[in-house]
Amino acid sequence: EDQVTQSPEALRLQEGESSSLNCSYTVSGLRGLFWYRQDPGKGPEFLFTLYSAGEEKEKERLKATLTKKESFLHITAPKPEDSATYLCALQETSGSRLTFGEGTQLTVNP
Amino acid sequence: DTEVTQTPKHLVMGMTNKKSLKCEQHMGHRAMYWYKQKAKKPPELMFVYSYEKLSINESVPSRFSPECPNSSLLNLHLHALQPEDSALYLCASSQPPGVYGYTFGSGTRLTVV
Numbered sequence: 001e002d003q004v005t006q007s008p009e010a011l012r013l014q015e016g017e018s019s020s021l022n023c024s025y026t027v028s029g030l031r032g033l034f035w036y037r038q039d040p041g042k043g044p045e046f047l048f049t050l051y052s053a054g055e056e057k058e059k060e061r062l063k064a065t066l067t068k069k070e071s072f073l074h075i076t077a078p079k080p081e082d083s084a085t086y087l088c089a090l091q092e093t094s095g096s097r098l099t100f101g102e103g104t105q106l107t108v109n110p
Numbered sequence: 111d112t113e114v115t116q117t118p119k120h121l122v123m124g125m126t127n128k129k130s131l132k133c134e135q136h137m138g139h140r141a142m143y144w145y146k147q148k149a150k151k152p153p154e155l156m157f158v159y160s161y162e163k164l165s166i167n168e169s170v171p172s173r174f175s176p177e178c179p180n181s182s183l184l185n186l187h188l189h190a191l192q193p194e195d196s197a198l199y200l201c202a203s204s205q206p207p208g209v210y211g212y213t214f215g216s217g218t219r220l221t222v223v
Binding site: 031041051089091 | 141155165198200202206207208215
């Protein structure tokens with residue numbers, strides 16, 4: 001059975017304090033690993049898809065990396081507007097469903 | 111157009127009411143999804159439509175009835191709901207099988223009283 005575990009559950013940072021969020025997973029065959037950002041009361045906003053170990057993608061202050069067992073979302077010099085819940089999800093090769101982790105709630109204080 | 115539009119944004123209904131949630135996309139996606147999300151929990155898959163045919167039903171109670179009238183529209187018909195069904199209902203779309211990511215709508219906040 002596919003499993004996705006995100007850590008930490010919650011993270012408080014000062015503005016400009018870089019850090020990383022972790023997503024560890026087990027899957028029989030990975031089609032893709034997805035990162036989403038979700039603001040309260042809103043739908044998840046797509047950030048990245050990673051397909052194979054060693055792949056990296058960047059967008060503004062965010063950088064996602066992938067190994068065979070985990071993915072990291074690195075946040076460089078975060079700003080208060082980066083405060084949100086970050087969700088990791090995976091899709092296995094045999095299906096179309098996304099399996100989500102529980103999310104990391106990030107708060108960036110000014 | 112790169113959006114998934116859901117209506118209404120908020121809905122309050124009694125346990126004997128019948129209501130419908132609507133979802134529309136014009137990105138040419140041929141897969142559409144309904145998710146349910148409770149507070150501080152990740153989205154849970156309810157239904158998947160692929161090429162307008164129901165392909166996945168995650169053992170959802172029959173008081174939830176999905177419908178996909180065409181490739182751009184997805185409905186969720188609600189009847190005789192329970193208070194525990196109160197949640198954020200999210201619609202998403204993608205090109206099957208979703209390998210390039212899903213686009214989610216902003217959701218309908220449903221409260222059952």
